[in-house]
Amino acid sequence: MLTKSNRSREYEENRFFFLVLLVALTSLPLSAFAADYSHVFEERYGTGSYLPSGNARSPIRSGSNDVWSRVNSKVNQPRSSGTNPHQGTDLQAAAGTPVYPILPGKVVAVNHDTSSQLGSVILDHDINGNGTYDGYYVRYLHINPTGDSITGIKIGDTFTTSQSIGVVDTQKSYAPHLHFHMTTSTASLTYKLYGFYRWVTEWNNGSHLDFISGDAISANVLYINAYACTDNTTNVYDVSKIELYYKRGSSGTWTKSSTLFTMSTPSIHRWSINLKTATGAATGTTI
Ligand SMILES: [Zn+2]
Structure with missing residues (x-):
């Protein structure tokens, strides 16, 4: 192959x-x-980082600590089922696991329809903590977008890295997991996540x-x-x-x-x- x-x-x-x-x-x-x-x-x-210093956080946490969950499929990985090549990274996570922004983020797209397990949020991220959203878009997929403090996440809402944007959805089409990838504001292309996690x-x-x-x-x-x-x-x-x-x-x-x-x-x-x-x-x- x-x-x-x-x-x-x-x-x-x-x-x-x-x-x-x-x-x-x-x-x-x-x-x-x-x-x-x-x-x-x-x-x-x-080999460069997207960030001026440090790493982005994991979208999966244990308390306030990052959990570097097992990766079950990578960006651009060839596959025999599902989207080929895979347009994102799959992280092991049980249904109901809270999902957090990897950096401070502002919602640019949201899909509340979880009927096919395709609930998602796209955030525009602030890569240097200066309060400006820098056009580094990440899509979080197979989630139920709920959020810690916001009822009905909508475009324009902003999140810190410690505010959940939703939870990993229950099994409908796939075993529960988080799929995330760097993308455009409309999720039209997939980019590497590598530059967020250089260290x-x-x-x-x-x-x-x-x-x-x-x-x-x-x-x-x-x-x-x-x-x-x-x-x-x-x-x-x-x-x-x-x-x-x-x-x-x-x-x-x-x-x-x-x-x-x-x-x-x-x-x-x-x-x-x-x-x-x-x-x-x-x-x-x-x-
Ligand atoms: Zn996936």
Whole structure:
């Protein structure tokens, strides 16, 4: 089974700036599936945080403490059931579990219809605590939007990180869980959650939330984290191989490199490839 992901990255010194990776998984317990989508997600590149400092909070709490719940499916993860690729991250949470904003937020959309377990709230978040909502939208789905102090959440309502926006809904179509993802104000696209949780070790510094994340180039070597999380016993699955497709210059043709990515740091599911070796390009060539 295959999934496709566009990735781009500018690197000044060697001018490697465009790559497409084809990631093949054989260890996942999924039936064969060709990716069937045009534009449901947009990759965000690099290793940076969205926040000027610290992390966002978990939407699941125990008292006032963050609970870094188990991830049962990641952003852009290929799947054999449900939306493929998955347009968000699923967190393990029982029905009735209160759901909290990951940052202070203002409601821009709400769906109170929970008949198909699709109750949801989209918040515009304040990433630096200055009281301005910064256009970092997160959708919280499969919830019953109720709120701690607000009867009937509506557009324009504002929440602190300690005010609940609802509870995880009871089972109708799916086993109860929280699905959340970074998105637009109308939930038209899905983005990575990685940048909200760069320093959360329990979530592998954000990489537990996204199928592919943390791309970085050092000298001629490109690194990425790539793996799946599922609700099976072992939970985390490495991809079996990662292939590199590249072209030289903007008008070049796509070429598949015979060099594969190799696992560079197994403990964090990090892979690497030497772009100069893999493409045979001379120093200074635009790839
Ligand atoms: Zn989901």
